Amino acid sequence: MDWLSNISVFLHVAKTRSFTEAGRLLGVSSSAVGKSIARLEERLETQLFHRSTRSITLTAEGASFLERCRRIVAEVEAAEFDLCKSSNVPRGKLRVSLPQVHALVMPVLVEFMQRYPEIELDIELTDRIVDVVEEGFDAVIRTGSPGDSRLVARSLGQFRLVLVATPEYFREHGVPQTPADLANHGCLRHTFHNTGKLEHWPLRRAVDAPEPLLPTRFVSTSIEAVDHAVRRGLGIACLPDFMVHEALVRGELQPVLDEHLEYNGTFWLLWPASRHTAAKLRVFIDHLCARLFPANRGQ
Secondary structure: OOHHHHHHHHHHHHHHOOHHHHHHHHOOOHHHHHHHHHHHHHHHOOOOEEEOOOOEEEOHHHHHHHHHHHHHHHHHHHHHHHHHHHHHOOOEEEEEEEOOOHHHHHHHHHHHHHHOOOEEEEEEEOOOOOOOOOOOOOEEEEEOOOOOOOEEEEEEEEEEEEEEEOHHHHHHHOOOOOHHHHHHOOEEEEEOOOOOOEOOOOEOOOOOOOOOOOOEEEEEOOHHHHHHHHHOOOOEEEEEHHHHHHHHHHOOOEEEOHHHEOOEEEEEEEEEOOOOOOHHHHHHHHHHHHHOOOOOOOO
16 A cells, blocks of 8 residues: 555544544454554654554654644545636636637637637737647647547548639639649649648649749748738749638639649547546537538538
């Protein structure tokens, strides 16, 4: 038995004044109880009980130790109660890593904060791949296929990539009919912050066809900066459909080469696997799953 187990045995013996009765309550033999008390006394270098064939009584040192142990147990029980209560009431701090798609996530997060005022959100907006467990995040949103066995994954919704530019840009420069035509256009590109690599444009091509030439006019690690540039008529950009949907509906942007694009992605919510999920995380998971992509939740 470890130190805390020995304390538990001591409290039972002090209450029952009997090794046999304490053993019965603990489900162990009276001999095991006696050995536990002996180890505790050896550790403390103090006799805790007067023993006789007829009775067991506390020594003065044992009585003093009993009062301290009772306070310790009361503190532990209070801490356990607070944790249990906090696990059922949505409150506390949530540390979350999200991709840099402010327009998509921020309205949903603001709505969440209004609904749960006792939860403090600590948000890191980044495209870097964080280590959820090692860096102490409560949850992350990422695209791609979840592959970390330490994490639980839940689909938030699907999106696709589209090539867009303004009608004014196409009137001035022409509308590309094939991926090869992009060689005559200015391409607005997103680059990954960690690697510096340009994000791939998922253009379908024949097996032996070369990679389309994409003359780069603008590069940014912020996909929202690319979105801003394309809306100003600076070129063609490859962006997720949720980012440009309203602009397409209003006619401010125009899609191109849709039949040549072959990418569909999924946003995933990931969090550390645990038997006990705190209430603050449970409501966050439910809120994002219901509100981030309400049109295709459950896919």
